[in-house]
Amino acid sequence: MPxxxxxxxxxxxxxxTGLGVTFQNLARPKVTLMYPLEKSNxxxxxxxLLALPVDTETGNDKCIICFQCERICPSRCIHIxxxxxxxxxxLTRFDIEMDKCQYCGLCVEVCPTEAIxxxxxxxxxxxxxxxxxxxxxxxxxxxxxxxxxxxxxx
Amino acid sequence: xxxxxxxxxxxxxxPADGSKTAPVExxxxxxxxxxxxxxxxxxxENVLNWARARSIWPLTFGLACCAMEMMQAMGTRFDLxxxxxxxxxxxxxxxxIIVAGRCTIKMAPVVRRLWEQMPEPKYVIxxxxxxxxxxxxxxxxxxxxxxxxxxxxxxxxxxGCPPRPEALIEGVLKLQEKIQKERRLTRRLGEAAPAGx
Amino acid sequence: MPSLxxxxxxxxxxxxxxxxxxxxxxxxxxxxxxxxxxxPDIGYLHSSVEKMxxxxxxxxxxxxxxxxxxxLSALVNEMAVIRAAETLxxxxxxxxxxxxxxxxxxxxxLASHLLWLGTYGIDLGAFTAFLWxxxxxxxxxxxxxxxxxxxxxHVYFRLGGVNEDLPPGWTDRCREFCHYFLNRLDxxxxxxxxNPIWQARTQGIGVLTRDQAIAFGACGPVARASGLxxxxxxxxxxxxxxRVEFQVPVYTEGxxxxxxxxxxxxxxxxTRIILQCLDQMPPGEVRAPRVPLNLKVPxxxxxxxxxxPRGDLGIHLVSTxxxxxWRVKIRAPSFVNLHALTEMMKGWKVxxxxxxxxxxxxxxxxxxx
Ligand code: SF4
Ligand code: SF4
Ligand code: SF4
Numbered sequence: 001m002p003x004x005x006x007x008x009x010x011x012x013x014x015x016x017t018g019l020g021v022t023f024q025n026l027a028r029p030k031v032t033l034m035y036p037l038e039k040s041n042x043x044x045x046x047x048x049l050l051a052l053p054v055d056t057e058t059g060n061d062k063c064i065i066c067f068q069c070e071r072i073c074p075s076r077c078i079h080i081x082x083x084x085x086x087x088x089x090x091l092t093r094f095d096i097e098m099d100k101c102q103y104c105g106l107c108v109e110v111c112p113t114e115a116i117x118x119x120x121x122x123x124x125x126x127x128x129x130x131x132x133x134x135x136x137x138x139x140x141x142x143x144x145x146x147x148x149x150x151x152x153x154x
Numbered sequence: 155x156x157x158x159x160x161x162x163x164x165x166x167x168x169p170a171d172g173s174k175t176a177p178v179e180x181x182x183x184x185x186x187x188x189x190x191x192x193x194x195x196x197x198x199e200n201v202l203n204w205a206r207a208r209s210i211w212p213l214t215f216g217l218a219c220c221a222m223e224m225m226q227a228m229g230t231r232f233d234l235x236x237x238x239x240x241x242x243x244x245x246x247x248x249x250x251i252i253v254a255g256r257c258t259i260k261m262a263p264v265v266r267r268l269w270e271q272m273p274e275p276k277y278v279i280x281x282x283x284x285x286x287x288x289x290x291x292x293x294x295x296x297x298x299x300x301x302x303x304x305x306x307x308x309x310x311x312x313x314g315c316p317p318r319p320e321a322l323i324e325g326v327l328k329l330q331e332k333i334q335k336e337r338r339l340t341r342r343l344g345e346a347a348p349a350g351x
Numbered sequence: 352m353p354s355l356x357x358x359x360x361x362x363x364x365x366x367x368x369x370x371x372x373x374x375x376x377x378x379x380x381x382x383x384x385x386x387x388x389x390x391p392d393i394g395y396l397h398s399s400v401e402k403m404x405x406x407x408x409x410x411x412x413x414x415x416x417x418x419x420x421x422x423l424s425a426l427v428n429e430m431a432v433i434r435a436a437e438t439l440x441x442x443x444x445x446x447x448x449x450x451x452x453x454x455x456x457x458x459x460x461l462a463s464h465l466l467w468l469g470t471y472g473i474d475l476g477a478f479t480a481f482l483w484x485x486x487x488x489x490x491x492x493x494x495x496x497x498x499x500x501x502x503x504x505h506v507y508f509r510l511g512g513v514n515e516d517l518p519p520g521w522t523d524r525c526r527e528f529c530h531y532f533l534n535r536l537d538x539x540x541x542x543x544x545x546n547p548i549w550q551a552r553t554q555g556i557g558v559l560t561r562d563q564a565i566a567f568g569a570c571g572p573v574a575r576a577s578g579l580x581x582x583x584x585x586x587x588x589x590x591x592x593x594r595v596e597f598q599v600p601v602y603t604e605g606x607x608x609x610x611x612x613x614x615x616x617x618x619x620x621x622t623r624i625i626l627q628c629l630d631q632m633p634p635g636e637v638r639a640p641r642v643p644l645n646l647k648v649p650x651x652x653x654x655x656x657x658x659x660p661r662g663d664l665g666i667h668l669v670s671t672x673x674x675x676x677w678r679v680k681i682r683a684p685s686f687v688n689l690h691a692l693t694e695m696m697k698g699w700k701v702x703x704x705x706x707x708x709x710x711x712x713x714x715x716x717x718x719x720x
Pocket of ligand 3: 178282283
């Protein structure tokens with residue numbers, strides 16, 4: 001057992017080393033991101049909310065109704081229905097249950113026309129689970145359904 | 155007094171019709187009837203909400219992968235402490251339970267009990283697809299609960315698998331908005347009125 | 352003097368306990384302050400992954416392996432599942448993809464060990480460690496996000512390669528991070544390794560001898576801290592581990608402190624592996640052509656193993672020639688190490704439960720699957 005003096009010396013040494021690191025860190029740049037006021041740039045590959053963006057040339061989405069995304073989806077959360085034959089086929093339903101989706105990106109990978117894509121949006125919290133069912137209209141809009149919360153900071 | 159024990163003095167007066175009214179509520183009721191009292195009650199309520207919304211203490215409670223993102227949100231870069239969200243280790247001191255991750259049928263009674271142990275007012279955030287509805291474990295699965303809202307009432311749903319820490323923070327902000335709009339005192343008055351009428 | 356009547360007390364720890372790293376329940380039998388016996392009660396996170404895998408094809412199983420198994424080492428799980436299928440179907444993998452996979456598995460090891468260090472710090476009362484580890488972990492998450500698009504769950508590896516090539520400039524970012532991280536690692540050593548409180552809480556606590564480690568089949572850092580030089584990356588090299596130079600840290604004490612040191616050294620080795628891979632990586636394809644997403648794996652049976660941050664992760668795959676596996680059995684390292692816990696805990700004090708439990712680094716999703 002070291003003597004009291006030795007232990008005290010040890011403790012003081014530890015304190016000085018620790019405080020040294022503290023003061024070093026004071027001089028470093030801050031890492032905290034002031035979230036609602038400033039936002040980080042998500043990477044272009046980020047798996048955010050899904051969307052079927054509208055093509056500006058044709059005024060419609062690029063989906064050719066091949067059902068591949070519906071088939072590969074591991075969560076089985078894409079629901080597609082279509083009417084008509086051949087070229088006249090139109091989507092009557094394209095729903096994605098965003099609450100069941102696991103944001104894996106397999107649907108984006110298999111889509112032959114890049115109709116379904118990830119958007120950089122990730123803020124979609126809601127008071128009601130039913131709001132997380134994104135219909136064709138919401139997917140065309142390619143944005144969260146509800147305005148982003150600002151909290152009590154107005 | 156058949157048991158012969160000392161007579162019990164009730165601290166809370168129970169009205170003859172059986173509906174319980176705490177002294178605070180009686181006070182609010184009296185205030186409400188005074189001239190200009192409604193404004194007073196609303197102001198008191200706003201102050202209370204102001205305090206509540208700025209100090210939501212969650213329970214440190216992680217179930218699965220989403221808990222890692224919850225830790226990141228409490229970590230250095232996102233720092234949930236900025237919003238007065240300080241994790242507490244016991245449900246008795248917590249206002250909020252963040253259900254982060256999938257909940258199994260075996261775990262469901264535990265979550266329910268934790269929620270019951272929290273004092274009012276209490277809030278629930280369901281974080282991630284699994285807590286919201288079972289998510290990736292919805293089909294072909296025999297052990298995961300299909301959504302935590304079958305067990306406890308949820309206030310805010312945060313989608314994502316896992317949600318980014320920012321998304322969780324947005325959920326907390328949404329909860330703050332909700333708390334700010336809450337009418338706890340006057341709602342009780344409104345409930346009591348038809349019963350008394 | 353008549354002896355005081357004492358009796359054993361059963362203490363119930365969990366499933367909600369801030370230090371059990373998930374939903375583990377421990378039934379601790381106590382005699383005064385001494386632990387007589389510890390019984391782990393598991394199954395609070397059983398997500399029936401093995402059953403679900405039988406209903407999903409191999410590509411969908413990659414997404415499931417991320418989540419259902421050890422979620423702190425998602426990419427290593429993907430590797431385990433993919434390696435089993437690739438071995439059976441004899442899928443060719445381009446060289447560049449092999450290097451990318453190795454880099455990502457080692458980054459994942461860093462992220463996992465950092466989280467362990469942070470939470471272990473909280474358990475033992477060193478909160479600064481948590482904040483620092485989270486700071487470095489965010490940088491790894493940024494590296495992940497730039498390539499895979501996910502922070503925790505990636506779905507990045509594919510049968511016959513990886514999903515996408517690295518974006519331009521990523522290798523430089525990664526190299527920069529590695530050098531930055533090595534400096535930070537020295538700082539962690541300064542903060543914790545020589546810290547008298549840290550040493551008092553971990554040194555000599557929860558000893559697992561070499562024989563006991565072998566008897567329990569312990570693996571990973573737990574075995575290596577007990578003097579068992581066992582690492583799948585060295586003994587059964589996969590991907591490019593036979594082409595990079597690294598050491599397997601081994602300590603003989605078998606206590607919590609040794610397990611801590613093993614992980615600290617592993618982080619340094621992982622950084623070395625990443626730097627070597629970045630230098631050696633050839634240009635070229637990252638994904639073998641003509642490997643369909645719903646690949647039919649020929650009938651057969653295979654057992655493959657990879658070294659996850661927690662130890663020896665094995666997959667036993669039985670295929671009958673369909674798009675989906677017929678049966679998958681996962682040999683989870685945390686599950687095995689959890690059994691050694693009963694032996695490690697015997698005779699220690701109540702306050703050491705947290706220190707010992709934290710030191711074996713279990714992930715409950717890995718235990719229960
Ligand atoms: S991201 Fe994955 S889970 Fe979500 S809709 Fe696409 S395939 Fe389905
Ligand atoms: S894979 Fe693409 S084109 Fe085919 S149905 Fe889905 S969104 Fe439409
Ligand atoms: S939503 Fe995703 S990240 Fe969260 S617990 Fe479920 S599988 Fe894990």
